[in-house]
Amino acid sequence: xxxxxxxxxxxxxxxxxxxxxxxxxxxxxxxxxxxxxxxxxxxxxxxxxxxxxxxxxxxxxxxxxxxxxxxxxxxxxxxxxxxxxxxxxxxxxxxxxxxxxxxxxxxxxxxxxxxxxxxxxxxxxxxxxxxxxxxxxxxxxxxxxxxxxxxxxxxxxxxxxxxxxxxxxxxxxxxxxxxxxxxxxxxxxxxxxxxxxxxxxxxxxxxxxxxxxxxxxxxxxxxxxxxxxxxxxxxxxxxxxxxxxxxxxxxxxxxxxxxxxxx
Numbered sequence: 001x002x003x004x005x006x007x008x009x010x011x012x013x014x015x016x017x018x019x020x021x022x023x024x025x026x027x028x029x030x031x032x033x034x035x036x037x038x039x040x041x042x043x044x045x046x047x048x049x050x051x052x053x054x055x056x057x058x059x060x061x062x063x064x065x066x067x068x069x070x071x072x073x074x075x076x077x078x079x080x081x082x083x084x085x086x087x088x089x090x091x092x093x094x095x096x097x098x099x100x101x102x103x104x105x106x107x108x109x110x111x112x113x114x115x116x117x118x119x120x121x122x123x124x125x126x127x128x129x130x131x132x133x134x135x136x137x138x139x140x141x142x143x144x145x146x147x148x149x150x151x152x153x154x155x156x157x158x159x160x161x162x163x164x165x166x167x168x169x170x171x172x173x174x175x176x177x178x179x180x181x182x183x184x185x186x187x188x189x190x191x192x193x194x195x196x197x198x199x200x201x202x203x204x205x206x207x208x209x210x211x212x213x214x215x216x217x218x219x220x221x222x223x224x225x226x227x228x229x230x231x232x233x234x235x236x237x238x239x240x241x242x243x244x245x246x247x248x249x250x251x252x253x254x255x256x257x258x259x260x261x262x263x
Contacts, residue, residue: 023049027057028066028082037075086143095220095227096128099258106231106254107132110247112238113140114231114254117153120145122176124153124228134237149173149184152203152215156228158188159195160217200248203232204240212238214248216255220262229255 030038030046038046043054058076061067067076096116103114111134117124123145140146148154158166174181191201200216207213213232220227231247232238238247 023047023053024057024061027054027061028078031078037070037073037077039073039075042075093127093224095224095258095262098262099227099229100128100130102254102258103128103229104130106130106250109250110231112231112233112247114229114251115140115153116227116229117146117157118225118227119148119154119157122148122172124148124151124157127227134233147207149177149188150203151207151230152191152201152213152232153228153230155188155191155201155203156195156215156217156230157226159192159201160219160226160228198248199252202240202243202248204243205235210235212240212243214243214251216248216251218255218259218262229258 026047026049027043030043040051040054040058043049043058044051047054049057058067058069062069062076065081066079068079069076099116103116107114107130111132113132114130115126116128117126119125124147125145126140126142129140129142146153148157158169161169170185173184177184187206195201195217200214202212202214204212211232212235213230215228215230217226217228229251231251232243
């Protein structure tokens with residue numbers, strides 16, 4: 001996606017917006033999680049930037065140490081300084097440190113993984129994860145992304161938004177999902193109602209077939225981004241009945257306790 005110079009919802013240019021910086025960050029975001037190596041052509045295709053612009057950006061990022069370069073294959077990879085930025089972000093989140101003991105307690109009680117996530121564009125990124133004793137779980141680690149529109153975690157995030165925030169996000173999701181959006185929107189509206197009535201959102205095989213999960217959002221009072229806590233797993237261990245009768249009440253209670261100590 002090409003970086004935008006305009007402010008959302010206006011046609012006037014934002015004079016404080018540094019386009020060159022935004023484009024450089026788009027190049028860094030072009031990498032997947034597979035440790036892949038990318039050439040300038042790959043960056044151009046993934047970002048929508050011109051090859052000449054990409055060439056200058058990758059050269060600069062390489063010089064600054066954020067990209068490593070292999071002359072034999074003419075491709076770049078992320079370098080360790082990028083990783084340090086991620087660790088600095090996590091270390092600067094006191095809520096993550098506060099929540100972890102409560103998350104581990106629930107993971108031990110249910111035998112299932114309990115995770116904490118926040119929004120990253122049209123996905124949710126995992127910030128913390130505590131494992132339970134059950135060996136059959138979904139392999140998602142810190143830093144991984146899951147889809148916003150169909151996961152319980154993403155739906156819980158949406159449920160915690162204001163009406164205006166939802167309108168802006170729905171416009172993005174509609175453009176991204178295309179013909180699938182009307183059906184996805186119906187499921188999201190159902191999740192918003194579920195949150196209003198029960199205090200949580202669920203995904204029953206919608207994010208991934210055979211995987212069920214429940215999620216509860218927390219909107220910190222200090223105006224930091226919304227975080228969402230979720231718990232789930234394969235449907236042979238996590239039925240809808242277990243989600244609603246056992247796991248959801250525990251998750252809601254856990255989030256209430258975290259909110260109390262974080263306030």
